[in-house]
Structures are given as C-alpha cells and as structure tokens.
Amino acid sequence: MGRLSLLFVSLLGVGLSNGFLFGSSKPKADPEWTHYHGQQQMEKRLLDIHQKCPHVTALYEIGKSVESRPLVVIHFSTTPGEHVSMKPELKYVGNMHGNEPVGRELLLRLAESLCDGVVNKDKEIIQLINSTSIHLLPSMNPDGFELALKTEPEKRKWLTGRSNANGVDLNRDFPDLDGVFYELEKMKVPKFDHLMDLFSDDKDRQPETLAVGRWILSLPFVLSANLHEGDLVANYPFDSSPEGKAVSAYSASPDDGTFRWLAETYAKNHAHMGKNDHPPCDGTAQGAFSNQGGITNGAKWYSVSGGMQDFNYLATNAMEITLELSCEKMPSGETLPQLWEDNQKALMEYMWKVHAGVKGTIYDQLTGEPIEKAVVWVRNSSAENPIKHPVTSWVHGDYYRTLPAGTYELFVGAEGYEPQAKNVTVENKVRDSAMVVDFVLKPIQAVEEAELQEVLEELAAQAANNEAFEEEN
Numbered sequence: 204m205g206r207l208s209l210l211f212v213s214l215l216g217v218g219l220s221n222g223f224l225f226g227s228s229k230p231k232a233d234p235e236w237t238h239y240h241g242q243q244q245m246e247k248r249l250l251d252i253h254q255k256c257p258h259v260t261a262l263y264e265i266g267k268s269v270e271s272r273p274l275v276v277i278h279f280s281t282t283p284g285e286h287v288s289m290k291p292e293l294k295y296v297g298n299m300h301g302n303e304p305v306g307r308e309l310l311l312r313l314a315e316s317l318c319d320g321v322v323n324k325d326k327e328i329i330q331l332i333n334s335t336s337i338h339l340l341p342s343m344n345p346d347g348f349e350l351a352l353k354t355e356p357e358k359r360k361w362l363t364g365r366s367n368a369n370g371v372d373l374n375r376d377f378p379d380l381d382g383v384f385y386e387l388e389k390m391k392v393p394k395f396d397h398l399m400d401l402f403s404d405d406k407d408r409q410p411e412t413l414a415v416g417r418w419i420l421s422l423p424f425v426l427s428a429n430l431h432e433g434d435l436v437a438n439y440p441f442d443s444s445p446e447g448k449a450v451s452a453y454s455a456s457p458d459d460g461t462f463r464w465l466a467e468t469y470a471k472n473h474a475h476m477g478k479n480d481h482p483p484c485d486g487t488a489q490g491a492f493s494n495q496g497g498i499t500n501g502a503k504w505y506s507v508s509g510g511m512q513d514f515n516y517l518a519t520n521a522m523e524i525t526l527e528l529s530c531e532k533m534p535s536g537e538t539l540p541q542l543w544e545d546n547q548k549a550l551m552e553y554m555w556k557v558h559a560g561v562k563g564t565i566y567d568q569l570t571g572e573p574i575e576k577a578v579v580w581v582r583n584s585s586a587e588n589p590i591k592h593p594v595t596s597w598v599h600g601d602y603y604r605t606l607p608a609g610t611y612e613l614f615v616g617a618e619g620y621e622p623q624a625k626n627v628t629v630e631n632k633v634r635d636s637a638m639v640v641d642f643v644l645k646p647i648q649a650v651e652e653a654e655l656q657e658v659l660e661e662l663a664a665q666a667a668n669n670e671a672f673e674e675e676n
C-alpha cells in the first residue's frame with residue numbers, strides 16, 4: 204500500500220479502519236469469492252476496486268456502526284461523488300440484518316463486475332455507468348455480521364447477528380411512516396408523500412439507522428432495493444398493515460401497479476425466484492411464492508412497522524423493494540458463486556429500471572431558472588384520479604417518476620406558479636433514459652399581470668366606445 208493510495212483515502216475522507224492499511228506492505232492476491240469478506244477484507248476489496256476504476260468510482264462513508272465500523276458506500280458514475288441533473292440515482296443496500304450477508308457479497312461482486320466491465324470496455328456496463336449513478340452499500344450492519352461470522356455455523360441460531368450491537372433490529376428502527384399514512388387516510392387529509400415533516404417521536408434511533416436514513420434523504424434517489432435472506436421472494440410495499448402486527452392482509456400502496464412490476468422484474472430475471480422449480484422455503488403451501496411469480500406484498504406476508512422499504516417510499520421520491528435471496532441465512536461460502544450466477548442478471552435488469560417512466564426539468568417561464576420542490580402528479584389514463592404519490596423536483600428542478608409503459612397525464616404544481624398538465628405515452632423502449640418531459644411554469648404574478656393587462660385593455664376599449672358614443676351625440 205503506497206503513499207498515493209493513503210492520500211486517496213484521506214482525500215476521499217473515508218475513515219477506513221487501519222488494519223489493512225498498515226498491516227502488510229504489499230496487497231495480497233484477491234481472495235476467491237467462496238467465503239464471506241470480513242470488515243477489513245471488504246474495505247480492502249472496495250479500495251482495490253476504486254483504485255482499478257478511479258474515474259468512475261468514489262468511496263464514501265455515511266457513518267459508523269455502534270462498534271465504530273465504517274458504513275462504506277462505493278459510488279459508480281462518470282461523475283463520481285456528484286449528483287448531475289437528469290442522471291438518476293440508484294442504490295442497493297446489503298446486510299441490514301447482520302446474519303444475512305449474501306447481499307453483502309453480491310454487492311461486492313457487483314462492484315467488481317461493474318469496474319471490470321469498464322476496464323474491459325463491456326458495452327452494456329459502459330452504457331449503464333454513462334447514464335446512471337449507482338450507490339452500493341454492501342453492509343449496513345457490520346457489527347451484526349462480525350458476530351454471525353465468528354459464531355460457529357452449528358451454534359448460529361436463526362437470529363444470531365440479525366440485530367446491531369445494541370440488539371436492535373434495524374429493519375424495525377425507521378420512523379413508522381406507514382402509521383402516519385394510515386392516520387392521514389383515516390382523517391381524509393390529502394397528504395401522501397414526504398411524510399417526515401409530519402413525523403415525530405422521542406425514540407432514540409440507532410447510529411446505523413440514522414446514517415442510512417440521512418443518506419436516503421440526502422440524494423434524489425429514484426430506485427432502490429435492500430437485500431436479505433431467509434426466503435426467496437421480491438417483497439414490495441406496503442410492509443405494514445393498517446390493523447397492525449396481528450393481521451396479514453394485502454396492503455396496496457398507491458403505486459401497487461408499479462411496485463408489482465418492479466418486483467416482477469427482479470423475480471423474472473433471477474434464475475429461480477419467479478419459477479416453479481423449487482420447494483417453498485418454509486415447506487408450506489402458503490409460502491409458495493413461486494405460484495405468484497416470486498413476488499409478495501409485504502403486509503400480506505407478515506406485517507412490519509418501522510422498516511426501511513416503506514420509509515424510502517413515504518419519506519422520499521425513491522421506490523424500494525426488499526429482496527429475499529436465499530432460504531438459508533448465511534449459507535456456506537461455497538454457495539456464493541452459484542448465488543452470484545442466480546442473481547447477476549436480475550441485479551442488472553433491476554438497475555436499468557431506474558430509467559423507466561418519465562423525468563424532466565421544471566423551469567420558471569420568466570427567469571428560466573429551475574424550480575425546486577415542484578410537485579409532479581401522475582394519473583393513469585384509465586383511472587379517474589391521480590396516483591396518491593406525487594414526486595417533487597430536486598434543487599436543479601429535476602424530477603424522476605418511475606412508471607411501467609402506459610398512457611398517463613402528468614400534473615405539475617409549484618407554489619407561486621400556475622399548474623400545468625401534459626398527456627404522455629410512456630414506452631420504456633430507450634434503455635438508458637426515461638422519457639424526458641420538461642415543464643415551463645408561469646409565475647402567478649405574471650398571470651395576474653396578464654389578467655390586469657387584459658382588464659385595462661377592455662376598459663380602454665370601453666372608454667374608446669364611450670368616446671365614440673359621445674362623439675356621435
């Protein structure tokens with residue numbers, strides 16, 4: 204490890220733990236992909252990838268675990284470390300449950316394959332990275348992982364290492380925005396999105412939850428998935444049923460159609476998830492997800508409050524699904540190459556979906572400046588009312604709305620502007636860009652001035668008529 208790479212690390216502000224940096228003077232050969240990477244091996248792997256692909260990657264740390272392990276993200280983009288207007292942001296989060304590390308390994312392997320694709324000039328990967336901003340967090344719960352890893356497989360129980368070092372299940376530790384959503388619905392208050400504004404409680408949240416929660420809010424993420432184990436299914440919102448924990452009942456989000464289609468994209472492109480070629484993980488007919496295409500509504504399966512998936516959907520513009528990738532939790536490292544084979548295509552195809560639907564920029568007609576926090580509603584042309592989930596524009600006036608092919612009416616509103624609507628037919632035929640639909644909004648003041656002008660002209664005309672009348676007499 205030379206001086207240059209140390210400099211890199213400090214320039215990037217990545218507080219990688221020191222073990223491997225000062226341990227050996229020469230980097231060892233890449234370990235094989237048949238065992239789990241410990242924290243230091245993972246950090247080293249990410250650093251190696253970054254050094255192999257410095258122009259299309261950045262490493263950054265979003266926070267630390269209870270036991271001070273850094274939560275490291277690798278960012279793939281032609282503009283690493285930066286959000287560029289109209290380039291959609293995507294993320295994958297692995298290992299939220301410490302004893303579910305298949306996602307951790309798949310994301311490391313994905314990072315390696317993206318970088319190798321760039322080095323080897325793979326057309327698909329270059330096109331993807333050209334058009335997309337991809338953030339990979341291989342481990343959200345490195346402390347839980349270390350506990351699971353150091354526990355002998357025979358002694359490992361179903362839940363050993365699931366929680367963080369404070370014993371908290373991170374997938375129950377996010378603000379329960381489903382509760383806010385259901386409450387507003389009951390009170391018939393027409394507010395459906397960005398519900399953090401309305402949320403407050405006095406709960407102390409875990410450092411991992413805070414770090415990831417802030418990260419989720421810090422970028423205009425469009426699409427996301429979090430990777431788990433314990434079953435083989437793609438799970439979509441809502442995760443929590445209005446009746447609470449005891450009841451397992453389908454709870455459709457306003458975007459049920461779009462979420463089903465996203466979950467199906469993963470399941471269909473996975474080697475087995477969507478196929479009837481495997482027994483249900485829990486051995487019961489009820490668990491036979493393959494009969495429903497390898498997808499499930501979260502609340503229909505079992506109700507979860509405080510989960511990360513619904514937090515993404517109800518606090519931000521991002522749509523997240525939860526992927527269960529293996530019946531067995533933390534299967535033997537020998538199975539990892541096969542798991543990569545089974546998931547590689549699905550991981551790629553799901554990423555491409557970040558370009559489905561519409562995107563655009565919203566401008567002020569008078570100044571030409573972009574408008575931040577404009578609200579974009581979508582009505583399915585076959586429905587009477589808009590989908591109860593608008594998205595809002597980012598600081599550069601850019602918005603992104605994931606949609607399957609179809610015909611829609613878009614409505615855009617912003618405070619101080621006259622609203623506008625457009626009909627669009629989304630085909631999703633261009634793989635690396637959503638359909639671009641820009642809006643130029645008229646400031647209300649301009650509307651009023653125009654109206655005033657009209658009134659004045661009318662008065663002038665009347666006055667002229669009166670004069671003419673007077674002259675006639």
Ligand SMILES: *[C@@H]1O[C@H](CO)[C@@H](O)[C@H](O)[C@H]1NC(C)=O
Nearest residue numbers: 325326327328329330331333
């Ligand atoms: C990627 O972008 C570069 C620069 O804009 C362009 O020259 C190249 O053709 C693009 N490659 C692909 C595969 O889209």
Ligand SMILES: *[C@@H]1O[C@H](CO)[C@@H](O)[C@H](O)[C@H]1NC(C)=O
Nearest residue numbers: 459460461583585586607609
């Ligand atoms: C739009 O409506 C059609 C017809 O009801 C339905 O099949 C489709 O899933 C809807 N699209 C979305 C995105 O919900």
Ligand SMILES: *[C@@H]1O[C@H](CO)[C@@H](O)[C@H](O)[C@H]1NC(C)=O
Nearest residue numbers: 584611612623624625626627
């Ligand atoms: C979109 O199409 C619908 C149905 O044809 C129509 O009622 C509506 O006025 C159209 N909206 C715009 C903005 O043209």
Ligand SMILES: [Zn+2]
Nearest residue numbers: 300303431432
């Ligand atoms: Zn899990």
